[in-house]
Amino acid sequence: MALEDELSPNGVKVYKAMKEQAFLSDEKMGTAERITQTARLPKNMVLNALQELQAKGYCRRKVREKAAGYYLTK
Secondary structure (H helix, E strand, O other): OOOHHHHHHHHHHHHHHHHHHOOOOOOOOOOOHHHHHHOOOOHHHHHHHHHHHHHHHOEEEEEOOOOEEEEEOO
């Protein structure tokens, strides 16, 4: 099944932005701010897309002191 079939257009855009920046492990993860800059979407849309990715198992969120970090799992 293709990525576009499972995710919304914003979800696909955020997924590709994270892949482009190589946020692929918990050692190398990015904040919502960095993902927002790369995806060129409003922050609220990026946060909603990140929640969608989390719900479908495509990414994980790790709580840190200042800002949460996100990285891809699939």
